[in-house]
Amino acid sequence: MSYVMFRLSIAAACLLAFVCTNAQSPIDGVDARTNTAELARQLGSPDALVRQKSAEALARLAATDQRKLVEGYQLQEKNKEVRLALDWALFRMGRSEALFRIVRELDSARQEQAISYLSELESPDLLYSYLQKSNNPARVNAGLLKALARIGTAETLEIIKPYRESLQPFVAEAAEIAHDEIEKRLGQETPTTRVRPRTVEKP
The missing domain is CATH 1.25.10.10 (Leucine-rich Repeat Variant)
Incomplete structure (x- = not known):
């Protein structure tokens, strides 16, 4: 093996080691052993x-x-x-009080980041009280509805119903999209009833 080829092989090995090390970084992939x-x-x-x-x-x-x-x-x-x-x-x-600060960020340049976190909540119930506040800025209501579109349940459909007629900018549109997304997801989650094929007994 020539000296140049030897140097190239060493460089390739170093690069591979670097990539592998970064791929295993705990902030890139999280598991219980982190x-x-x-x-x-x-x-x-x-x-x-x-x-x-x-x-x-x-x-x-x-x-x-x-x-x-x-x-x-x-x-x-x-x-x-x-x-x-x-x-x-x-x-x-x-x-739990940190949730208030996250919701407040819906009315900021960090709206999408806040929505991504709220969309990971285990239950949409945690967002209902925030949505029903009468003095919410439009961006807060729209952001909450976007999060509920991802995690909402059948109960959520009733909660967001009044917002489909909202006069706040972007809120009615967000509520309509949330309604459609939730209905679509619920339809996919509904188990289809399987009918067993009839068998004809032999005489």
Whole structure:
């Protein structure tokens, strides 16, 4: 093997090792074996995206063992996207009041990020009281309806019914889309009744 080929093979091996290492990073793929302490340490990274992804990973794991540390980072975090991700992590760790801050972010440039988190709630019931507040900005109601479109149930259809006639900008449209999405999903979830084929007994 020539010296050049040898150098190329070494470089390829190094690149492969680098890719594999990053693919196994706990903020890229989260499972039950992830080291939550390592994720929490990455909340101090100078890279805002790393901090956000680490917070989201901790949220997915509901890593209550890191709650105190996350609370500290949330108080000092300046980046608004990262702070929102930390609020989501705190909610998943049992801090119910953090949900209010996430809903409030629906009326901001971070609406889509907030909707993505609210769409991961285990039950749409948690959003009903926020939707029914009379003084909500239009963007908050529209954002809540977008989240409910993804997680709503048959009960949700009745809750959002009045909003289909709303005069707030974009709210009636969001309610209509939510209604259609929920109905479509419920239709797919309805089990079809299978009819057993009739068998003719031999004489």
